[in-house]
Amino acid sequence: MGNPMKIRAASKDGVTEVKVLMNHEMETGFRKDASGAPIPAWYINEVVAKLNGKVAMEAQWGPSVSKNPYLAFKIKGGAPGDKVSVSWTDSKGDTRADEVTVS
Amino acid sequence: MIEHSWTDRRGFIRKAGLLSLVASTFTLLPRLALAAWNxxxxxxxxxxxxxxxxxxxxxxxxxxxxxxxxxxxxxxxxxxxxxxxxxxxxxxxxxxxxxxxxxxxxxxxxxxxxxxxxxxxxxxxxxxxxxxxxxxxxxxxxxxxxxxxxxxxxxx
The missing domain is CATH 2.60.40.2470 (SoxY domain)
Structure with a gap:
């Protein structure tokens, strides 16, 4: 189980803006450790975001997404009290899912 | 004779094929456009x-x-x-x-x-x-x- 995400979802003028900060190393596989041995790649490669259980976005990522990835997007509709959920899967098969209420 | 179906090669292949078909059908349904990580x-x-x-x-x-x-x-x-x-x-x-x-x-x-x-x-x-x-x-x-x-x- 991965580390928790920070998610903010705010409804304004009929649009729900979602901001997500994930907690992940996003190791590229190109770096080497102090002894010169390559550090294996390890990164989030799939992200799914839902509003009230309906898929709003599906992302595919490579290792060149920054460490501790930040993601922001907007969904038409949504109102305070609605649920936004975000889940990710990384290249080792680890997953994390978090949910917030739209404010 | 004890023959577990998973140890039987043909049976295994048949079942594995069926399972992957079921799995792919299942994962395709809730997706928007792309089936898997490209x-x-x-x-x-x-x-x-x-x-x-x-x-x-x-x-x-x-x-x-x-x-x-x-x-x-x-x-x-x-x-x-x-x-x-x-x-x-x-x-x-x-x-x-x-x-x-x-x-x-x-x-x-x-x-x-x-x-x-x-x-x-x-x-x-x-x-x-x-x-x-x-x-x-x-x-x-x-x-x-x-x-x-x-x-x-x-x-x-």
Missing amino acids: KAAFDSKTLADAYQAMGVDAPKESADVQLLASDIAENGAVVPLQAVSKIPNTTQISFLVEKNPNMLAALFDLGPDTVADVTARIKMGQTSNVIALVKADGKFYTATKEIKVTLGGCGG
Whole structure:
């Protein structure tokens, strides 16, 4: 189980803006450790975001997404009290899912 | 005679085939557009290969696609990018970095109610053209911007 995400979802003028900060190393596989041995790649490669259980976005990522990835997007509709959920899967098969209420 | 079906080769193959069929049908259902992580696209080392793996045919530079980013990234490890598309029926937004070891950084499939406005942060090894690639009604459009990197983000 991965580390928790920070998610903010705010409804304004009929649009729900979602901001997500994930907690992940996003190791590229190109770096080497102090002894010169390559550090294996390890990164989030799939992200799914839902509003009230309906898929709003599906992302595919490579290792060149920054460490501790930040993601922001907007969904038409949504109102305070609605649920936004975000889940990710990384290249080792680890997953994390978090949910917030739209404010 | 004790013969467990999983140890029987033919039975195993039959069952495995059936299972994978069931699994693929199941995973296809809730998806928007793409079935699985596009390994070929993310492994591509040239823009042409990445476009081919993504099914991109003759993308057009368009003023209706905007790539919002600063001209200079002081830290290549964290380069904020925002792509906005004003083209109707935009269903997909991708970020590609021409001089990274692999061009494709991130791809976003958007639901019907999702605004074509996505922000993310990516790594850049060196100064490079960055491309926001947008798919709308099956056609591809781009916005390109050179971002200067003063400190690379892929070093070690």
